[in-house]
Amino acid sequence: MIRFENVTKTYARSQRPALDDLSLEIERGQFAFVVGPSGSGKSTLLRLVIREEPTTSGSVLVAGHDLAMLPPRKVPRLRRQIGTVFQDFRLLPNKNVTQNVAFALQVLGKPNRAIRMLVPETLELVGLEGKGKRMPHELSGGEQQRVAIARAVVNKPPILLADEPTGNLDPTTSLDIVRLLADINNQYGTTVVMATHDNVIVDEMQRRVIELDHGVLVRDEAQGSYIPAPSFDEPAPAPEPDEGDLWADPNPDWTEDVVRGDD
Numbered sequence: 001m002i003r004f005e006n007v008t009k010t011y012a013r014s015q016r017p018a019l020d021d022l023s024l025e026i027e028r029g030q031f032a033f034v035v036g037p038s039g040s041g042k043s044t045l046l047r048l049v050i051r052e053e054p055t056t057s058g059s060v061l062v063a064g065h066d067l068a069m070l071p072p073r074k075v076p077r078l079r080r081q082i083g084t085v086f087q088d089f090r091l092l093p094n095k096n097v098t099q100n101v102a103f104a105l106q107v108l109g110k111p112n113r114a115i116r117m118l119v120p121e122t123l124e125l126v127g128l129e130g131k132g133k134r135m136p137h138e139l140s141g142g143e144q145q146r147v148a149i150a151r152a153v154v155n156k157p158p159i160l161l162a163d164e165p166t167g168n169l170d171p172t173t174s175l176d177i178v179r180l181l182a183d184i185n186n187q188y189g190t191t192v193v194m195a196t197h198d199n200v201i202v203d204e205m206q207r208r209v210i211e212l213d214h215g216v217l218v219r220d221e222a223q224g225s226y227i228p229a230p231s232f233d234e235p236a237p238a239p240e241p242d243e244g245d246l247w248a249d250p251n252p253d254w255t256e257d258v259v260r261g262d263d
């Protein structure tokens with residue numbers, strides 16, 4: 001669905017690449033976290049997927065299309081296939097909840113009949129039924145992010161990109177929001193890519209974890225935590241001597257374990 005082939009991105013007036021020879025593939029229907037320290041290239045990765053920035057070298061392919069080959073007139077069509085959610089919600093302050101979500105469909109030229117059906121259905125999906133008339137300032141941060149998610153998915157895009165969507169939310173609300181993204185991923189098969197610093201969320205969800213450091217892919221785990229699991233290649237720490245435990249036994253009988261291949 002999303003494929004990076006040896007992608008390097010160096011911004012103008014920058015010495016170091018923001019992404020450095022990055023190759024990875026995110027399959028259709030996957031839910032992937034992108035983690036890494038500040039400045040490691042997470043947002044850059046997402047920006048390349050919507051062709052907000054060109055690559056310096058290498059290719060980004062979305063649904064098999066090389067974005068470098070996409071004529072500018074087709075970029076809006078690409079972006080219609082990709083919902084985006086950000087840390088700062090980006091709602092229209094003078095429109096109510098329903099109008100904010102409907103606006104995303106109006107700019108796509110959807111007929112009013114479809115809009116009247118899709119908006120309430122999507123508000124229900126994100127848990128905002130009954131709040132359609134509220135203005136953004138009358139909502140909590142978590143509710144505002146739900147509106148932003150409704151707006152991003154109301155036209156059922158196959159891909160949803162979320163850049164630090166929980167960055168302004170408390171831990172409980174953050175978990176609710178990421179569970180909502182996981183529900184959307186499950187229900188619609190939407191491919192979700194979420195850049196985050198939130199270790200609690202990543203540890204809780206146990207999804208794919210793509211870790212960047214200085215633009216380099218340093219870890220890619222199918223069901224990972226925020227901090228990598230200890231490698232089995234690392235020597236185990238020496239046990240503390242403890243009277244009465246197995247290690248203190250002067251003549252332990254290892255035979256059975258060795259034969260079974262346990263360690």
Ligand SMILES: Nc1ncnc2c1ncn2[C@@H]1O[C@H](COP(=O)(O)OP(=O)(O)OP(=O)(O)O)[C@@H](O)[C@H]1O
Pocket residue numbers: 011012014017018036037038039040041042043044045
């Ligand atoms: N528009 C830009 N022009 C020049 N350099 C940029 C631009 N955007 C990002 N960078 C640089 O590219 C590198 C990667 O930035 P990016 O925003 O992708 O990282 P990030 O992992 O998303 O960081 P954060 O977690 O702080 O949001 C950083 O060194 C940053 O300073």
